[in-house]
Amino acid sequence: MWIRFAALAAMAIVPCASAQVPSPQPPLSFDAAVDRVARTHPDLRLPVLQQQAARARVDAAGLKPALVLGVEVENVLGSGASRSLQRAETTVSLAGVLERGGKLDARRVLAQSRLDALAPQREITRLDLLAETARRYLAITEASAQLRIAQKDIEQRRRAVQAARQRLQAGASPASTLMTAQAALAQAELDRDRALQAGRSARLSLAVLWNAQDVDFEAVAGDPLQLPPLQPFSDLAALLQQTPELAVFANEARVRQAQLTLAQTAQRSDVSWQLGLRHGRDTGDIGLVGGVSVALGSARLAGPDIRAAQAELAMTALERQSRALQLQAVLAQAHGSYMTARLEVQRLGTDVLPQLTRAEKAAETAWRAGAISYLEWAQLQAMRIEAEQRQLQAAVSAQTALVEIQRLSGQPLLVPDRAGAPS
Numbered sequence: 001m002w003i004r005f006a007a008l009a010a011m012a013i014v015p016c017a018s019a020q021v022p023s024p025q026p027p028l029s030f031d032a033a034v035d036r037v038a039r040t041h042p043d044l045r046l047p048v049l050q051q052q053a054a055r056a057r058v059d060a061a062g063l064k065p066a067l068v069l070g071v072e073v074e075n076v077l078g079s080g081a082s083r084s085l086q087r088a089e090t091t092v093s094l095a096g097v098l099e100r101g102g103k104l105d106a107r108r109v110l111a112q113s114r115l116d117a118l119a120p121q122r123e124i125t126r127l128d129l130l131a132e133t134a135r136r137y138l139a140i141t142e143a144s145a146q147l148r149i150a151q152k153d154i155e156q157r158r159r160a161v162q163a164a165r166q167r168l169q170a171g172a173s174p175a176s177t178l179m180t181a182q183a184a185l186a187q188a189e190l191d192r193d194r195a196l197q198a199g200r201s202a203r204l205s206l207a208v209l210w211n212a213q214d215v216d217f218e219a220v221a222g223d224p225l226q227l228p229p230l231q232p233f234s235d236l237a238a239l240l241q242q243t244p245e246l247a248v249f250a251n252e253a254r255v256r257q258a259q260l261t262l263a264q265t266a267q268r269s270d271v272s273w274q275l276g277l278r279h280g281r282d283t284g285d286i287g288l289v290g291g292v293s294v295a296l297g298s299a300r301l302a303g304p305d306i307r308a309a310q311a312e313l314a315m316t317a318l319e320r321q322s323r324a325l326q327l328q329a330v331l332a333q334a335h336g337s338y339m340t341a342r343l344e345v346q347r348l349g350t351d352v353l354p355q356l357t358r359a360e361k362a363a364e365t366a367w368r369a370g371a372i373s374y375l376e377w378a379q380l381q382a383m384r385i386e387a388e389q390r391q392l393q394a395a396v397s398a399q400t401a402l403v404e405i406q407r408l409s410g411q412p413l414l415v416p417d418r419a420g421a422p423s
Helices: 002-013 030-040 041-060 101-114 118-169 177-207 233-242 244-264 298-368 375-411
Strands: 068-074 090-100 271-281 288-292
Touching: 030 118, 041 101, 041 288, 101 118, 101 244, 118 177, 118 288, 118 298, 118 375, 177 244, 177 375, 233 244, 233 298, 233 375, 244 298
Parallel strands: none
Antiparallel strands: 068 090, 090 271, 271 288
């Protein structure tokens, strides 16, 4: 599931390499970032040690109670006749416990169920870490897109400054118009510098996931505006039944059932036995001694533990239902956010931005001809950049929601287009 998720996320946020800022270094792909994290992150190496510890507990649970070797000496260091070493008696014995009620098998099942319960926990850790990798990778693509928008804004603001300078020299506009255009250019350059700094911070944040102190890449391959269609919510909700977060409760139910079985075995008392040889020094005789003991009231003493185990087992089903409802609520919110943001990105790209681009070009021509004021042209320039920034923010929100949906389900979600290729 880890590799499948990685490939899916790569399809979701890495479909367009042509939109990247040119860089002397090759772009870092999402799969390469995932591979680095998988090889170095301690959260992915920790489960190996946890599994080793759990296997050791399985081995320990299969051991029977140890035998006890004892030596007992009587009639020494007393008073009167007992002080004579000739009356001393020495007993060498071997004692043990016969477990009844299936305690050994119950311990084995409990230890094995705890070992099995580690599998979904490991999967949850992998999915969470992959989702975090995707979010940090997305932050880099966002910064790159912000940089492209800022550079586009700088380009149009420079044209405005050049035109304002020409009109000032021709006496067609006041000096305030040139200064206003220069201030707008300075703001665009500030946005560019801020995007550059955000990109450096985002790249370092991603590199930290594989324990790197320096960043060895400049760009990543991705365009956040590429948003695939999703399956219907009902299909996604059905996928939640196989999510590791719910599989945890199935394993927890097995653990608690094993705990209940182990508690029930305590109703039957164990038999303690002892067998040995006794040697009397005064007579030189050797005799066989033995004994058996059984604890009384075991069923009564085991009652509270059995009731507690039964209650905890019954809680598992309710806890799973509660968690399933929480996951569905999160999924519904993420699905709705994705669909809304994707619609906004598409409508801005098809209806708003083309109109603003044409209007801005027409306003530039009109201002150069003296038909409109500079403020009208500058307002259209600002509206165009604002629309592109709004489109980018909607796309980032959609990609973030998509990452969350993928984390919840861990399944491929992309819907093929009519030609059979991912949209």
